Amino acid sequence: MTTATNFCYDQSKAEHARRKAVIAGGVNSNVRLSGAPVPLTIARGDGALLWDIDDNTYIDYAAGMGPMILGHNHPAVTSAVQQSLSTGQLFAGQNVLEAEFAEILVGALPWIESVRIGLSGTEMDLLAIRIARAATGRQKVVRFTGHYHGWLDPLFVNMAVIPEPSEPAPLTPGQSVSAASDMVLCEWNDITQVAQALESGDVACVLMEPVMCNTGLISPSDGYLEGVKELCRQHGALFIVDEVITGFRLGLTGAQGLLGINGDISIYAKAIASGFPLAVLGTTTELLAAVGRGEVNHSGTYNTGVSSVAAGIATVRTLIDTDPYPEMDRLTRRLADGLRQLGHDHDLELAVDHIGGSLCQTRFGNSAAMTSRADFAANSDGPRLAAFLQGLQDHGVRPTSRGLWFVSAAHDDALIDKTLDAAGRALGEL
Numbered sequence: 094m095t096t097a098t099n100f101c102y103d104q105s106k107a108e109h110a111r112r113k114a115v116i117a118g119g120v121n122s123n124v125r126l127s128g129a130p131v132p133l134t135i136a137r138g139d140g141a142l143l144w145d146i147d148d149n150t151y152i153d154y155a156a157g158m159g160p161m162i163l164g165h166n167h168p169a170v171t172s173a174v175q176q177s178l179s180t181g182q183l184f185a186g187q188n189v190l191e192a193e194f195a196e197i198l199v200g201a202l203p204w205i206e207s208v209r210i211g212l213s214g215t216e217m218d219l220l221a222i223r224i225a226r227a228a229t230g231r232q233k234v235v236r237f238t239g240h241y242h243g244w245l246d247p248l249f250v251n252m253a254v255i256p257e258p259s260e261p262a263p264l265t266p267g268q269s270v271s272a273a274s275d276m277v278l279c280e281w282n283d284i285t286q287v288a289q290a291l292e293s294g295d296v297a298c299v300l301m302e303p304v305m306c307n308t309g310l311i312s313p314s315d316g317y318l319e320g321v322k323e324l325c326r327q328h329g330a331l332f333i334v335d336e337v338i339t340g341f342r343l344g345l346t347g348a349q350g351l352l353g354i355n356g357d358i359s360i361y362a363k364a365i366a367s368g369f370p371l372a373v374l375g376t377t378t379e380l381l382a383a384v385g386r387g388e389v390n391h392s393g394t395y396n397t398g399v400s401s402v403a404a405g406i407a408t409v410r411t412l413i414d415t416d417p418y419p420e421m422d423r424l425t426r427r428l429a430d431g432l433r434q435l436g437h438d439h440d441l442e443l444a445v446d447h448i449g450g451s452l453c454q455t456r457f458g459n460s461a462a463m464t465s466r467a468d469f470a471a472n473s474d475g476p477r478l479a480a481f482l483q484g485l486q487d488h489g490v491r492p493t494s495r496g497l498w499f500v501s502a503a504h505d506d507a508l509i510d511k512t513l514d515a516a517g518r519a520l521g522e523l
């Protein structure tokens with residue numbers, strides 16, 4: 094194994110060059126384009142550790158961008174998937190695991206009576222909007238700058254562009270301008286803007302991350318979610334809660350359980366299936382009835398592939414049976430406190446946002462709790478964060494490329510100690 098002081102990336106560089114010749118940018122998700130000296134090629138993961146093809150070892154806090162809540166290669170998941178492989182995968186029909194999985198979800202999440210299962214968070218967000226439009230007969234969607242709901246045309250709009258364009262605009266060339274124009278954008282945590290947006294009429298739904306995770310880790314202000322829910326009621330719009338990151342992460346019942354408020358439609362993905370393609374829309378039987386009658390379309394060749402559902406059942410069952418949340422919370426708190434202390438020791442403005450649960454955000458700026466995306470942007474020194482993250486990687490620690498850290502059930506105190514040791518060295522080199 095290569096030691097933390099002499100990380101070499103030669104094999105990753107060669108493999109990236111090979112990929113680049115035949116894969117655009119050498120990656121298959123634009124989120125992975127960043128990465129220095131190259132986007133890494135990972136050979137394997139086990140528990141909370143990753144090994145790249147140069148045999149560098151990393152304590153993994155990227156967690157596949159959230160899904161690996163049980164760690165890599167968890168025996169319960171691996172064994173369930175292995176068993177499922179011998180049955181075949183896709184039957185153009187139902188399989189016996191679907192009802193079991195849905196029953197577990199309906200039992201665990203009190204605000205859900207019925208579900209539809211698909212492959213990705215993006216798709217389920219789009220289905221939620223479709224259900225809301227069909228139920229209300231309206232077109233517009235209120236959503237929030239800085240929140241991410243996937244990469245498709247109607248959703249990839251003005252995510253975190255500063256200064257803000259005056260109209261909802263596609264973020265990248267080639268997207269439909271008319272799809273973007275169905276969005277009504279508000280600043281999150283500003284209830285007046287939501288009220289104005291709903292008053293402007295034709296709003297089918299309000300779509301949000303219940304805790305903002307995608308451009309900074311920011312809690313909803315006191316009473317904000319309740320206020321949004323009430324405004325939705327008053328105006329006959331549906332409240333869609335996108336728990337793609339927070340679901341099964343901020344606790345078994347996600348942000349809605351933690352914050353004691355639920356929306357009309359909930360979306361889950363990532364931590365629900367340990368890295369297998371599986372996402373869930375959950376809501377009332379009544380709201381899903383039009384889908385069930387075939388009036389509102391939801392389709393997909395690969396939906397409920399046997400191995401994905403097996404992974405979903407094994408993951409959620411393990412989370413229910415082992416309740417890793419208090420321990421993950423404690424370790425994340427230790428990590429956050431330790432990083433803050435190291436920032437202080439090195440006389441650096443290293444802020445660590447942790448709102449409870451197994452994720453935290455590092456940034457360089459004012460340590461006060463952030464309340465808005467603009468606040469976060471003004472208090473996050475991007476180049477310095479990038480340098481810190483690079484130093485962490487070179488010392489064997491791998492958070493996400495935007496400074497969000499996911500702690501898993503496979504992390505332990507010894508790994509947190511090692512992480513803090515590496516972070517101290519990385520900070521010392523800034």
Ligand SMILES: Cc1ncc(COP(=O)(O)O)c(C=O)c1O
Nearest residue numbers: 213214215241242243337338362
């Ligand atoms: C809150 C949120 N919603 C939706 C998505 C899109 O999910 P997927 O990448 O599974 O399509 C993401 C992805 O990061 C997300 O963070």
